[in-house]
Each structure stands twice: as structure tokens, then as C-alpha cells.
Amino acid sequence: MKNHFLIRRSTSYTAKRLLILMICLGLFSPAIYAADQYVNCGAASSGNADGSESNPWNTIDPLRTITFAAGDHIYFARGTTCSIATLFAPLGSGNATSGSIIVDAYTPAGSTASALPIISAAGSTANAVIKLSNQQYWELNNLELDGGVHYGLYVSNTTTTPLTHLHFTGMVVQGATWTMTQRTDSGEVFITSSGKGGTLNDVLVSHVQAGGSTVSEGIYVQAGGANQTTGQTYGSEVVVENSTAHDVYGDGILVVTADGGILQNNIVYNSGTCLSNCGTSTPGGLWEWNCPNCIVEDNESYANQTYGSGDGGDYDLDASNSNNIIQDNYGHDAGGYCVMLFSSNGKVNAGDIIRDNTCSHNEQKNAPYNEGEIYVDSDAGSSIDGGQITGNTLYWSPNPSQASRFAILTIHGIYSGADTTIENNTIYAETNPNMVWTTVRTASPTMLLDSNQYILQETGATPVWATGEDDADPAKPIPLNYYTNLDNNSADPQSFNGNTGQDVDSTFQGPS
Amino acid sequence: MLPSSFLKRVSCSLIRVALLSICFVVIAKSAAGQALLPQELNLPDVRGGTFQVANKHPGLFLVAFLSVMSERTDSPSLRQSLALSSMQRQYSAKGLSVVAVDTSSLLVHRSIARQEIANVATNWHMDFTVIDGTNGMLLGRFGRTDDSPTLLLVDGSGRILHIWHGFTRPAYLAQAIERELGGPLSRIPDLRPSTR
Numbered sequence: 001m002k003n004h005f006l007i008r009r010s011t012s013y014t015a016k017r018l019l020i021l022m023i024c025l026g027l028f029s030p031a032i033y034a035a036d037q038y039v040n041c042g043a044a045s046s047g048n049a050d051g052s053e054s055n056p057w058n059t060i061d062p063l064r065t066i067t068f069a070a071g072d073h074i075y076f077a078r079g080t081t082c083s084i085a086t087l088f089a090p091l092g093s094g095n096a097t098s099g100s101i102i103v104d105a106y107t108p109a110g111s112t113a114s115a116l117p118i119i120s121a122a123g124s125t126a127n128a129v130i131k132l133s134n135q136q137y138w139e140l141n142n143l144e145l146d147g148g149v150h151y152g153l154y155v156s157n158t159t160t161t162p163l164t165h166l167h168f169t170g171m172v173v174q175g176a177t178w179t180m181t182q183r184t185d186s187g188e189v190f191i192t193s194s195g196k197g198g199t200l201n202d203v204l205v206s207h208v209q210a211g212g213s214t215v216s217e218g219i220y221v222q223a224g225g226a227n228q229t230t231g232q233t234y235g236s237e238v239v240v241e242n243s244t245a246h247d248v249y250g251d252g253i254l255v256v257t258a259d260g261g262i263l264q265n266n267i268v269y270n271s272g273t274c275l276s277n278c279g280t281s282t283p284g285g286l287w288e289w290n291c292p293n294c295i296v297e298d299n300e301s302y303a304n305q306t307y308g309s310g311d312g313g314d315y316d317l318d319a320s321n322s323n324n325i326i327q328d329n330y331g332h333d334a335g336g337y338c339v340m341l342f343s344s345n346g347k348v349n350a351g352d353i354i355r356d357n358t359c360s361h362n363e364q365k366n367a368p369y370n371e372g373e374i375y376v377d378s379d380a381g382s383s384i385d386g387g388q389i390t391g392n393t394l395y396w397s398p399n400p401s402q403a404s405r406f407a408i409l410t411i412h413g414i415y416s417g418a419d420t421t422i423e424n425n426t427i428y429a430e431t432n433p434n435m436v437w438t439t440v441r442t443a444s445p446t447m448l449l450d451s452n453q454y455i456l457q458e459t460g461a462t463p464v465w466a467t468g469e470d471d472a473d474p475a476k477p478i479p480l481n482y483y484t485n486l487d488n489n490s491a492d493p494q495s496f497n498g499n500t501g502q503d504v505d506s507t508f509q510g511p512s
Numbered sequence: 513m514l515p516s517s518f519l520k521r522v523s524c525s526l527i528r529v530a531l532l533s534i535c536f537v538v539i540a541k542s543a544a545g546q547a548l549l550p551q552e553l554n555l556p557d558v559r560g561g562t563f564q565v566a567n568k569h570p571g572l573f574l575v576a577f578l579s580v581m582s583e584r585t586d587s588p589s590l591r592q593s594l595a596l597s598s599m600q601r602q603y604s605a606k607g608l609s610v611v612a613v614d615t616s617s618l619l620v621h622r623s624i625a626r627q628e629i630a631n632v633a634t635n636w637h638m639d640f641t642v643i644d645g646t647n648g649m650l651l652g653r654f655g656r657t658d659d660s661p662t663l664l665l666v667d668g669s670g671r672i673l674h675i676w677h678g679f680t681r682p683a684y685l686a687q688a689i690e691r692e693l694g695g696p697l698s699r700i701p702d703l704r705p706s707t708r
Contacts (some may be wrong), residue, residue: 078631107631114559114630142635158689169585170635206585242594244637265591267598267682298591300598300682330683332696358683358703361696388615395696396565498621 036073037063038080040108041117042080053106058090060119067091070098075106076143079113087126087148088119094137100165105142116172122147128154128190129173132332136163144172150215152176160225162235167204174212180249182279187217188248193257199235203258206239211246211270216278217254218245218271224257224290232290234259237429241265249274250283252304261294272305272312272335282308285334286308287316288324296326305335309367312336313375314359319344319382323351330358335365340392341387343378348416350385356392363398363406372406373427376420386445387415390424397430415445423450548575549670552650553611555643558629563611563643571668572692573609574599574685577654578661580632580642581616581624587659588679589615590636595682597639599689606693610640615655617646665689 012102048055051062053075060082063074069092076082094100105117121129128151132138145152152173157163178186188210193200200223210218223235238258244267245252252268255261263286272283272510285304288294295314306312314331317324319342331338338359343349359373373394378384389409396408408427411420524636550565550573557563558580565573576596578589593612600610614633616624626644645651654662656677665674667689674688687697697703 078634105631105635106629112627114627114634116634170637172637207590209637242591244594245599265594267594269598269601298681300595302602328681330681330686332686358697393700395700397696481685502648 004216008489023316028431029155036075038075038077038106039063039082039117040077040080041082042077043108044444053108056108060084063090064088065091067281068094068101068346070094070101070137070152071199072101074101074103076103076117076119077108077111077113078105078117079111079115081118083120083122083124084126084129085124087120087121087128087131087154089131089133091135094136094165096137096165100137100139100167103138103140103143108468115501116142116144116170118144118146120146122175125149127151130154132156132166134159134161134163137165139165140171141168144174146175146248148175148176150178151190152188152210153190155191155200157193157198157200158195160195162199163193163203164201166191166202166442167206168208169206171206171208173208173210176215179214180216180217180274182218182276183250183281183283184220184254186215187220188213188215188245191216191220192222193224193233194222194226197231197233199223199227199233200238201235202237203235204239204241205243206241208243209246209250210243211248214249214274216248216250218251218268219243219253220251221255221261222257223255223261224259227257227290232257234290234292238262239264244268245286246270247273249278249307251287252284252301253286254284255291255294256289258288259293261288261291263288263294263296263299264300266300268299268301268314269303272307274307276307278307280308282306282311282496284311284316284318284336285314285331286395287318288321289318290320291322291324292321294321295324299402300330302330302332302334306365306367309365309369310336310364310371311340312420313338313371314362315339315357316473317341317349317352317354319349320347321352322349324349325353325355326357327353327355328357330360331362332360333364334359334362335367336363336369337371337375338362338373339392340371340375340377340382341383341384341389342376343382343413346381346424348362348383348385349378349387350417351387352384353388354388354392355388355390358393360395361397363402366399366401368402370406370410370412372408372410374425375410376413378415380414383414383416385415387420389420389422392425394425394427395430396428417445419445419448421448421450423448423452425452426455427453428455467495547670548650548654548664548666550666550668553613553643555613555645555647555650556626558614558626558633558642558644560630563641565609568609572609573664573666573668574608574610574689575615575654575664575666576610576612576661577615577645577650577656577663578612578705579616579619579659580612580614580629580636580638581620582659584659589659589661591665592661593636593638595680595685596650597637598682599685600640602686603689603693608689608693612638612640612642613645613650613655614642615645615651617652618655618657619659635658665692667692 037051040056043058129145173188225233238261247270252271285301301314313336314486663676690698
């Protein structure tokens with residue numbers, strides 16, 4: 001009897017629990033439903049589609065209403081294309097404890113396709129292909145995004161709340177249709193914190209290819225809040241690496257308002273292809289602005305152009321960039337400079353280092369502008385404090401029609417604080433008499449040039465230490481720099497401006 | 513006193529060791545690679561078909577032994593792939609062929625499905641030929657068991673012009689290539705690796 005009672009009670013209890021469980025399943029089905037979603041846009045329509053791997057969706061639409069949660073995965077089939085008419089803005093955020101929401105590619109059973117899955121907004125009016133707004137802990141991997149009007153991938157923080165962990169890896173983003181009319185009005189990969197005080201942190205762009213369009217930016221990361229004269233906020237842990245930006249109207253890769261950002265091992269080419277009507281702010285290949293303590297290393301940047309007279313260079317260490325390092329980069333065949341250090345907006349660029357870079361055959365633009373392979377400058381009210389330009393190898397053969405306008409190493413502008421040193425650089429010149437051009441406008445601190453080598457290859461060329469008209473107190477070369485003329489012409493000077501010289505016959509001579 | 517049979521065995525063993533050492537030296541010298549015949553690269557392309565040297569410009573080959581399946585996205589092999597794509601893009605019209613030989617099996621100590629390698633090569637945008645070297649002799653000669661690449665610049669006759677171990681920056685690759693195919697970097701002395 002007792003046992004029977006227990007059994008009856010147990011049966012009833014179990015039934016109630018099952019009922020509650022079923023109700024819960026019904027109430028909370030979206031969250032459970034979301035866990036793993038498979039999309040195979042190459043699959044035939046089926047009434048059985050449920051987003052499982054065996055019965056994947058064949059359109060992206062069912063994903064639009066799901067609020068994804070930490071640990072969820074979305075898989076797209078390799079070798080397939082999902083066409084969309086409106087932008088895809090998946091909902092939800094992951095978190096630090098339970099993990100990210102991860103989008104990735106998968107290979108359906110029986111498939112041998114290795115091509116990245118494509119989400120294509122080509123031919124539509126979708127403003128972007130994928131948009132993540134005020135969301136965090138997302139990882140998008142191994143996906144191609146085609147089309148969009150202003151953007152391919154658009155990620156934004158419009159709040160004052162910091163957002164974190166936004167990772168984009170192994171992606172191709174291309175073919176947005178907008179035609180740039182001013183800087184940052186569009187971009188293939190466009191990641192921005194536009195709310196005052198808001199930030200984006202732990203942002204990773206790795207092995208991403210972006211470009212092939214007429215938009216402004218290839219890869220753009222604005223990690224800090226909206227630009228403010230005081231109280232500017234900075235995002236942190238921003239890394240753009242192993243990525244390629246190419247063939248865009250404006251900038252190749254641009255990182256702004258990030259503290260300690262790293263731009264490494266990227267390839268940028270054919271940026272700045274706009275010819276006209278793209279605004280007055282001119283483009284650069286790979287550059288940073290308002291990016292304290294940032295590092296740019298091991299990149300290659302080439303064949304960049306400009307739609308104005310300035311810029312169109314390979315690397316630009318621009319305004320409000322203190323304690324930056326630009327090292328071991330290769331820049332070549334650009335319309336503009338190889339590396340620029342530029343201070344503006346009334347700020348001081350302090351402690352910046354440009355070292356061990358290789359620069360070749362830049363300044364090919366047909367515009368009269370005094371730059372050089374390395375170009376240091378500041379505008380009124382701004383200055384450069386304690387810069388170091390060291391160990392760079394520069395090969396100089398600019399656009400012949402403009403050769404006389406350029407110097408190989410142009411030092412201009414206003415300096416404050418510590419001396420700026422230029423040492424141990426090796427400069428090879430095919431043409432052009434202007435080895436170094438200084439128009440320093442302050443008496444102290446000064447410019448220290450030490451142990452640099454100038455090697456001329458032009459018959460009869462005479463090295464010239466040029467100064468400009470606004471040179472109130474030009475830096476003087478000190479007699480520890482060397483020049484070598486390789487043509488063995490007895491008419492060549494054996495020294496210039498106090499520098500030790502030697503005239504040899506086609507043999508490289510290092511310093512003694 | 514030791515029996516003569518024992519002494520014979522010892523001397524035979526010593527002779528074997530000596531012969532083996534000589535063999536190792538010979539193999540090691542061979543591995544150092546005075547030549548890599550381009551036709552040795554006629555191996556399966558992980559993304560389908562077989563790479564055929566005969567279809568390529570006979571001029572110059574940049575051959576990279578690298579691990580496609582490196583687990584870290586910042587591994588030297590995967591970082592190297594950017595520069596390889598860049599060299600392919602800039603110099604293929606002048607006669608350079610960039611070929612990667614996948615060494616993943618040496619790194620992960622297992623055979624890997626070709627589909628798996630193809631997927632990863634696609635993920636990392638390896639815009640050059642990636643061949644499966646598992647069944648060839650190349651891995652034993654040039655492959656490394658870590659995820660650092662070995663790069664060879666080889667002319668059409670198989671002569672190795674340059675060999676680089678570990679991640680190599682684009683400027684150094686470009687200078688060596690321009691010495692063969694022409695270009696501004698060929699006109700200056702060898703770039704010196706930074707000594708920072």
C-alpha cells in the first residue's frame with residue numbers, strides 16, 4: 001500500500017515535472033533553438049528545414065529573428081552563396097563567462113567545396129551586408145561578404161558603454177557600391193565607436209581581405225568615442241594583422257582613437273584610387289591617427305595614390321600619435337612618401353620612432369609637393385618632440401618630372417622638447433640632388449644627423465644640403481655622415497657641407 | 513682477454529656507425545639543397561588537380577615549405593602566407609611562380625585529409641598554389657617539424673639562389689626576386705636584417 005502510494009505519487013510528480021519542462025521549452029524555445037544554426041543556401045527547399053546540420057536552412061531569413069546567446073554557433077556551407085536584399089543584422093551578444101557567438105564555415109556531407117561561403121547583397125539596396133550594432137562577444141570567421149551600399153561589414157557602438165571582444169578572421173569583404181565623396185563616408189570593413197565616451201576593446205581583424213570597390217576605407221577601426229577636444233576616450237587591444245586592403249578610393253587601413261593598437265604584417269596596395277570629388281582630406285595606405293603607443297611593423301604597403309597634392313603615401317604616423325613605433329616595414333612605388341611623421345591639430349607628437357624600414361621608388365605622383373621617402377612635418381601650433389629616425393634604407397628614384405621638388409629625407413616643421421635624431425640611415429639615390437632638406441623653424445631643440453650614408457648613382461650629381469626660405473635656424477649636418485658617389489667622376493666633390501665624402505667606382509663603400 | 517668474435521662484432525658495429533655517419537652527412541648536405549628540380553613540384557594541388565611546372569613560366573620559383581594547419585593564426589607559416597601572396601601578385605607577370613609545399617603532417621604527426629588542408633588554405637587566402645608534399649621526397653629535404661617556414665628561390669634549372677629559414681619580410685624576398693627579374697631593389701646592396 002505504501003509502495004503503491006509512493007508509485008502513484010512519483011508518477012504524478014514526474015508528469016508534473018515533464019509538463020513544466022514542456023512549458024519551459026515552449027516559452028524559451030528561441031534561446032535553445034539558437035544553439036547551432038546551419039545554413040546551406042545551395043540546398044533545395046525543404047519543408048523539413050530546421051537549421052540542423054542534416055536539415056539546414058537554405059536562406060538566411062530564419063536567422064533574422066533569433067536572439068543569439070553566448071556559445072551559439074552559426075554555420076554557413078562552403079561553396080554556396082546566400083543572396084540577401086536587406087542587411088543581415090543578427091541579434092544578441094555573448095559574454096565573458098559563457099563565450100562568444102561564433103559564425104563559421106562548414107563543409108556539408110558529400111561536398112568537396114573549399115570556397116568560403118558567400119553572403120551577397122550585390123544588386124540590392126542593403127546599406128551593409130552584415131551589421132553588428134551595440135553588441136559584443138562576436139567572432140566572424142571564414143566568410144565572404146559581397147556588396148552592400150556603404151559597407152560590407154559594419155560594426156558600431158553608439159552608446160557610452162564600452163564593448164569588447166569583436167573578432168573577424170579569415171574573411172573576404174568586397175564590392176560595396178558607394179562612390180566615396182569624403183573620408184570615412186563608407187568602407188568595406190568599418191568598425192566604429194561613434195558615441196561620446198564609448199569604446200571598442202579587444203578588436204581583432206586578422207587574415208581579412210578588404211577592397212575592390214570605390215568606397216572610402218578598406219579596413220577602418222575607430223576604437224574610441226566620438227572625437228572630442230577634451231576627454232577623448234580610447235579603445236584598447238586593437239589588432240589589425242595579416243590582412244590585405246587594396247583598391248579603394250580612400251585609405252587602405254586606418255586605425256584611430258586606439259591606445260596601444262598593433263598593425264602588423266598587413267599588405268596594402270592601390271589605395272587612394274579616387275581621381276576627383278573625394279574631399280580635401282587626402283588618403284594614405286596604412287596609417288593611424290590619435291593612436292598613442294601604437295606599433296606598425298612588418299607590413300608591406302605599395303602603389304598607393306592620392307587625389308590631391310599631398311599624401312598618397314605608404315605609412316603615415318599622423319596627428320596625436322605619441323610613443324609610436326614604425327619598424328621593419330616595406331613601402332614602395334607609391335604616389336607619395338614612404339613614411340610620414342606629422343603633427344597637427346595643435347598637438348605634440350612625442351617619442352615616435354621610425355626605424356629599420358625599407359623604402360623604394362616612392363614619390364611617383366605628378367604633383368608638386370615637397371615630401372620625400374621619409375617626410376617629417378608639423379603644422380602651425382603643433383610640434384614634434386624627440387623623434388628618432390634610424391636604421392632605415394631608402395632608395396630614391398622619384399617621378400622625374402617632379403624630382404627637383406622633393407628631397408629624399410625632408411625634415412620640416414616645428415620641434416619641441418628633446419632633440420630629434422636622424423642616424424644610421426642609408427640613402428641610395430639614382431637621381432636628384434636633394435639628399436636631405438631641412439626647414440626647421442625652431443632654434444632649440446635641434447636636429448641631430450649622425451652616421452648616415454648618402455650614396456649617389458648619378459653621373460656628375462652633386463649632393464645638396466637644401467634649406468627652405470623659412471629656415472630660421474637650419475640644422476647643420478655634423479661631420480660624421482658619409483656620402484659615396486659611385487660614378488668615379490673626378491669632378492665630383494669629395495665632401496659636402498662638412499660631410500666626409502668618397503668617390504669610388506661602382507663599389508659600395510660603408511663608413512670607415 | 514676479449515674473445516675475437518666480440519672484437520669482430522665491435523669493429524663491424526663501428527664500421528656501420530661510421531658508414532651511417534657518412535650517409536647522414538651526405539643526406540644532410542643534400543638536404544641543405546644545392547638543387548630543387550622544378551619537376552619535383554609536380555604534386556597534387558590541395559585544391560584540386562596536379563601542379564604542373566611545365567605550364568609555368570620557366571623563369572623563377574619561390575618555393576615555401578610551410579604548415580598550412582598551424583593552430584595559431586599568428587604562426588610564422590600563416591604570417592608568411594601574406595608575403596607569398598604579395599610576391600605572386602607583383603611578380604607573376606614577370607615570370608615568378610609561388611608554390612607552397614604543405615608540411616602540416618610533420619607538425620601534427622598525422623595524415624591530414626586534403627580537403628581539410630584545402631579549407632584552411634582558403635580561409636587564410638593563400639592565393640598561390642599549395643601542394644601536398646606528403647608522398648614526395650621534398651618534405652624530408654626541406655620541411656621543418658615546427659611551424660616556421662623554409663623558403664627557397666629556385667631558378668628554372670633547379671639552382672637554389674636563396675634560402676631563408678623562418679618568417680621572412682617582404683622586402684628581403686622582393687630584393688632577391690628583383691635581382692633576378694629586375695627592379696629598383698636590385699640596384700642596392702643586400703638589405704641587412706635589423707639587429708634591434
